[in-house]
Amino acid sequence: MISGTMRLPLFACLLFIGAFSLVGSTDSCFAPQEQPAEREGLARLVATCTKCHEDVCTEWKGTLHAQSWTDPVFQAAIADRPDKGESCAPCHAPQELMLTGFGKLPLARKSDREVGVNCVSCHMKGNRYFGPFDSTGHGGVDADASYRKADLCLSCHGQPEARAEHDQGSSYLVGTAAKDGQTCQSCHMPAAQRKLVTSPTIKEKYTIGEQACRVHSFSGARRGEVVRGAASMIAAFKSDQLEVVLTALTGHALPATEGRTVRLKIGFRDAAGVSVGEAYRAWRHGADALPATGPVTISFPAGAAQKAQLTLEQELPKVPGRDAAIIQAIAECEATR
Ligand code: HEC
Ligand code: HEC
Ligand code: HEC
Ligand code: HEC
Ligand code: HEC
Incomplete structure (x- = not known):
């Protein structure tokens, strides 16, 4: 289906270039080929984050984001599907969100699916790191205010056309919490004052103080959290x-x-x-x-x-x-x- 719809415009473009190769720019015709190659060694890269961000990594490992591909409930759901879960991979095993942009359906990953929705999915594009504020780690982290907005989450949690069963976004966007300025993070990533780098081996190298952070707990009902008082x-x-x-x-x-x-x-x-x-x-x-x-x-x-x-x-x-x-x-x- 996807390759069919992509082949058609490319074919049309080639005809167009053949006939009018002297006229105008042909850049847009080759857009599908400019899609970056999938990152290699993702699981290894995610494992390195632990060295310096131990707290965040421990929190993340306890969540269904870390298990979004290996989760037995998900595995049971794809077992009988003819596509074995290919159509589920954009959200359950995504490439970096920034490749399509926050709020848009991510691209599917072919390799290292077992590392689920991970640090790299949400914080990297190519070799650059992004986060809620400017900081000095790994050659500099670029501040992006979108980390404090719901859009990032809506990339997967608010795609009613791709997956209405897993859509919290549509009802959030018209709800009272959104009107009051609350984001998904307000409730599912509790605020904390702490250091960004927490590791027994590496912290001596950095003398960075505490900052206003959020715990990567992604509290959910499957793990018995946040339900009382819902x-x-x-x-x-x-x-x-x-x-x-x-x-x-x-x-x-x-x-x-x-x-x-x-x-x-x-x-x-x-x-x-x-x-x-x-x-x-x-x-x-x-x-x-x-x-x-x-x-x-x-x-x-x-x-x-x-x-x-x-x-x-x-x-x-x-x-x-x-x-x-x-x-x-x-x-x-x-x-x-
Ligand atoms: C589903 C997306 C997502 C994943 C997965 C994720 N993060 Fe984050 N991360 C965020 C968001 C959103 C914030 C901004 C929180 C805020 O408002 O302070 C953040 C903030 C941070 C910060 C800045 C401190 C803070 O709490 O604000 C660090 C450091 C960080 N993440 C590291 C990691 C590491 C390491 C991993 C993997 C173990 C990871 N993140 C996984 C979304 C994610
Ligand atoms: C060698 C140690 C080290 C490793 C490994 C490391 N980081 Fe960092 N990271 C830092 C330091 C230092 C900071 C800046 C801390 C500060 O300014 O308070 C930082 C800050 C960050 C932030 C800051 C958020 C912001 O808004 O400024 C994010 C996100 C982050 N790292 C993600 C990652 C991810 C993802 C990985 C794994 C791919 C990773 N880091 C691996 C040392 C490291
Ligand atoms: C790349 C896609 C993607 C993004 C981006 C994303 N999520 Fe998720 N999230 C998932 C998937 C997939 C699951 C469910 C995995 C499963 O149950 O198998 C999930 C599960 C959860 C859960 C239940 C977790 C648990 O352990 O009980 C919460 C809460 C959640 N997400 C909140 C958020 C918030 C808040 C953000 C934004 C900061 C966010 N998610 C961003 C894909 C995503
Ligand atoms: C548009 C993104 C997206 C796509 C595509 C997607 N999912 Fe999900 N899925 C999510 C998110 C986000 C969650 C977590 C929130 C939720 O449970 O609604 C989730 C959670 C799940 C869960 C756990 C539900 C639970 O009870 O905890 C299962 C099972 C699941 N998905 C199966 C699938 C299957 C099978 C496919 C492919 C046919 C698929 N998903 C495609 C985003 C997606
Ligand atoms: C005002 C607080 C609040 C806000 C804002 C909020 N949530 Fe929730 N969310 C909850 C509570 C409480 C529950 C538990 C009740 C339930 O399971 O339905 C929950 C449940 C969930 C679940 C189901 C987890 C599971 O395993 O059952 C997902 C996924 C989720 N929220 C994602 C999101 C996303 C994505 C956003 C932003 C679009 C968001 N939430 C905004 C409070 C909030």
Whole structure:
């Protein structure tokens, strides 16, 4: 498909050059061939970052970015695909983001796929290093304000046409957190005051002080982080109804991704505390999700119930090697007449 669409304009260009070789510039005709060759020795290069940026490397290794190709859930998902995951590689095994630009779908990598989404994907282009501020490391790091914006993340997390299942971007861009100036980094890379170079062997060489940094934790529900408090919940009886107000506090729709289910369970009781009924409601990724744009009010028939106990939870799908689905609590509350 890709080679087909690329061959056609090149063929057209060659005809064009043949006929009008004396007229105008032909630069644009050869644009497809100017795409840089894929970097060699990527895994080795990523391993060198550890020597000086030990803290950041340890954090990153614990995340699904480091495992975006080896992740057993991902591997199970590509096992039965005719293309064996080729179409997934732009985000699960990307070349440097800066080759296409932040906010645009990255190019796929052919080699070293097991190093996932790594330091080089986000911080290098060719031999140059880029980061949130100017610094003196490795011949100088070029400051780029985009590191503090959502665009960098949207390269993969906001490509609804390439992969709607893994899109947090569309709901983030219209949500209240984005309007308040919060980025993906605000919630998934907690702020810290620390040194950029932390390594027992090398730190003596550098006398660089602490800076306002962000931890590369990329907290996520698969690792049990950030889920409690991901939404707020208030409930009150209004005549024969129970009115529930839910507000996603995620910055994007909740659940954030395919396969998760967010579930509200309500247990109604009479004055003596005896169960008189139950109610239930579920949300899934996509049009069905809890929106990031503000509170949602839902009413449930409550009859003559005097009390209601509410639980909001998220269920993650079963993963290979684990028998049961994981249920994570988001919020609880009670209402009494
Ligand atoms: C998914 C993209 C991504 C990956 C992967 C990544 N970083 Fe970063 N890195 C960022 C962003 C975004 C910032 C800016 C954080 C901020 O606002 O301070 C950053 C900041 C930094 C900084 C500056 C200090 C700071 O915290 O602001 C260093 C040093 C750094 N990264 C090193 C690394 C190393 C080493 C790796 C690999 C182990 C790595 N990064 C992997 C996105 C990434
Ligand atoms: C020999 C030690 C060393 C190695 C190896 C090393 N760095 Fe650095 N790096 C530094 C120093 C020193 C700084 C500057 C620290 C400062 O100014 O506070 C730095 C700063 C950075 C920053 C700074 C962010 C900014 O905005 O200024 C990034 C990003 C970074 N390195 C990425 C990497 C990556 C990616 C690798 C691996 C490919 C790597 N570094 C390997 C020493 C090293
Ligand atoms: C090159 C593509 C790419 C970029 C850029 C990227 N991510 Fe990811 N991210 C992924 C993939 C792929 C996964 C999931 C891997 C898996 O589950 O197999 C992921 C997983 C995550 C997770 C869950 C991690 C966990 O360990 O639970 C969070 C949170 C996340 N990304 C946030 C961010 C943020 C914030 C940024 C921007 C600073 C960002 N990502 C940039 C591709 C990317
Ligand atoms: C446009 C970028 C992009 C493409 C293309 C892409 N993914 Fe992803 N994928 C992501 C991001 C970002 C995440 C992490 C956030 C999320 O789970 O929504 C992710 C996460 C996943 C996960 C983990 C979900 C979980 O429950 O934790 C699986 C499995 C997965 N992708 C499978 C695939 C498969 C299979 C393909 C190819 C058919 C593919 N992806 C193509 C960006 C992409
Ligand atoms: C206001 C804080 C906030 C902002 C802003 C935010 N998130 Fe989240 N995000 C959360 C919380 C809390 C969760 C956990 C609930 C869940 O799993 O849906 C979450 C979940 C996720 C997940 C699912 C992780 C997993 O493994 O289940 C991904 C991926 C993600 N966010 C990526 C992003 C990206 C990309 C952006 C920017 C476009 C972003 N987030 C902005 C708070 C935030």
